[in-house]
Amino acid sequence: MVNALVSLFGSIRFVGPQKPPKRWDNPQEPPQKLLSRDFILLFLMAMCSNSFIAVYYCFEQWMQGLGIPPAWRGILLSSLFAMILLFRPLTSVVMLRHGKFWPMLLSLAVCTGVMIAYPFVHPGMAIPSILALRIVQGIALAIYSACTIGVLVQCIPPGQSARGFALFSLTMLLPYSIIPAMSEKILPLVGGEAQLFGTMAWLGLPSFIMLLLLAKRLRQPEMSTRQAEGISRKQLIHSITHSGLAFVFLACLFFSMTTVLAIFFMKGLCTITGEHPASFFSTYSITIILVRVFGSHHMDTLPRHTVIIVCAVVLAATMLGFALAPDWMFIPLACIYGLGLGLLYPMLAAAVYDRSAPETRSINSNVMMAAFDASGMLAPILGGIVIAEGFGYVGVFFTGAITVATCGLCIILDGLRLAVQRKRARMRQEG
Numbered sequence: 001m002v003n004a005l006v007s008l009f010g011s012i013r014f015v016g017p018q019k020p021p022k023r024w025d026n027p028q029e030p031p032q033k034l035l036s037r038d039f040i041l042l043f044l045m046a047m048c049s050n051s052f053i054a055v056y057y058c059f060e061q062w063m064q065g066l067g068i069p070p071a072w073r074g075i076l077l078s079s080l081f082a083m084i085l086l087f088r089p090l091t092s093v094v095m096l097r098h099g100k101f102w103p104m105l106l107s108l109a110v111c112t113g114v115m116i117a118y119p120f121v122h123p124g125m126a127i128p129s130i131l132a133l134r135i136v137q138g139i140a141l142a143i144y145s146a147c148t149i150g151v152l153v154q155c156i157p158p159g160q161s162a163r164g165f166a167l168f169s170l171t172m173l174l175p176y177s178i179i180p181a182m183s184e185k186i187l188p189l190v191g192g193e194a195q196l197f198g199t200m201a202w203l204g205l206p207s208f209i210m211l212l213l214l215a216k217r218l219r220q221p222e223m224s225t226r227q228a229e230g231i232s233r234k235q236l237i238h239s240i241t242h243s244g245l246a247f248v249f250l251a252c253l254f255f256s257m258t259t260v261l262a263i264f265f266m267k268g269l270c271t272i273t274g275e276h277p278a279s280f281f282s283t284y285s286i287t288i289i290l291v292r293v294f295g296s297h298h299m300d301t302l303p304r305h306t307v308i309i310v311c312a313v314v315l316a317a318t319m320l321g322f323a324l325a326p327d328w329m330f331i332p333l334a335c336i337y338g339l340g341l342g343l344l345y346p347m348l349a350a351a352v353y354d355r356s357a358p359e360t361r362s363i364n365s366n367v368m369m370a371a372f373d374a375s376g377m378l379a380p381i382l383g384g385i386v387i388a389e390g391f392g393y394v395g396v397f398f399t400g401a402i403t404v405a406t407c408g409l410c411i412i413l414d415g416l417r418l419a420v421q422r423k424r425a426r427m428r429q430e431g
Helices: 002-009 037-065 070-097 101-120 123-155 161-168 170-190 193-213 225-241 246-273 277-294 304-324 327-354 361-388 392-430
Strands: none
Touching: 037 070, 037 101, 037 123, 037 161, 037 170, 037 193, 070 123, 070 361, 101 123, 101 193, 123 161, 123 361, 161 170, 161 277, 161 327, 170 193, 170 277, 246 277, 246 304, 246 327, 246 361, 246 392, 277 327, 304 327, 304 392, 327 361, 361 392
16 A cells, blocks of 8 residues: 555655755765764753653543533643743744753743642642643743754754654653653652652753753854844744745644544543553554654655655544454554654654755744644644534544545645746746
8 A cells, every 4th residue: 555655646746855965165074963962962851851741641630639620621731732832933033042041941940840839739729720830831841842942953964854853752752651651650659640740840850950961052042133133023924934834834733633632532432442542552652662763764765745645644544443443453553553653743844844944944843843732722622522513532533534634635735836836947947
């Protein structure tokens, strides 16, 4: 099936991976390494700080124990991601003209303080207290993540974008594969979810250490104030509307909506099918990690568009399989799902990286992240509407198949647009 799809789309000229530019100024200079000191430090720092998010797997159960109504639980869950969505684009622009050390230090301190504050939430004031904490932490995470992306794109050498994003995505996968299982064992020891959140604040300590070791790079702004002012006013709008990445950003949105639907509604589907949701999460997480660790060296040799389209088709079939396939297919489908995710996200991120100018690369990367943030709010609402209309969890996974298929359609349209653009350029040259 994969070969047939590759042949089908092979007639369209898609943009493949970009080769690193030749260096004529110093031919003896060795090529840059992806696994540099700064990349490794940034990786470790992000992994520790992302553990603050991974521990929220039990956040809904904690709010239920506090007697918070279901409607308010949904609002409180989404409020953090709403703040990230609102503040990340603004932060990405502001940080261009300033160093990132102090913003990252302060935002990390705020996130650590919020984790410590959860055990002191009074049941009688739970809703306003939690809402305030989520809003504050969401703003801090927006600043922290925007700065992290800005530093990351500076650490990735030319020609290694897919591998760089694939490896860095492990900073989120590893906490989700470790923190929930570890937390379940220590929950009885610490005395509850709120105390667990406070205990996780200790992971801020190694993040502070990595931050100090990265201080020299973080204190350097990405560009001068004059350049950044131009970016913030004119080039930012041009970057988003005229860089040719609109279909790629839409593909990121629809792809991420599928993953969010799977995360939030898989447990509900398993109550119908009788499968164990833990098997799904562990199987697909391990598959993604294996794909990105052992396959990262080859990702920059793959054609971006073709791989994304093939993965989108496979993931759409997988989402339908979760809803309709027999029980014995559950684990194999989880493996295929992890394989598709393991390839598709790095290809999308690399497409944004390769097709952005150096001065807009950080902005475009944060616009991509904003698309992922938006999916965190839109997908649960969409899933809830599907269930409310009587289609149940099976309908939710049909919806997930449609959204990831739409991701593939966006990439097809992007490839056709590029083909038309190249044809017009040739006609102008010949004319």
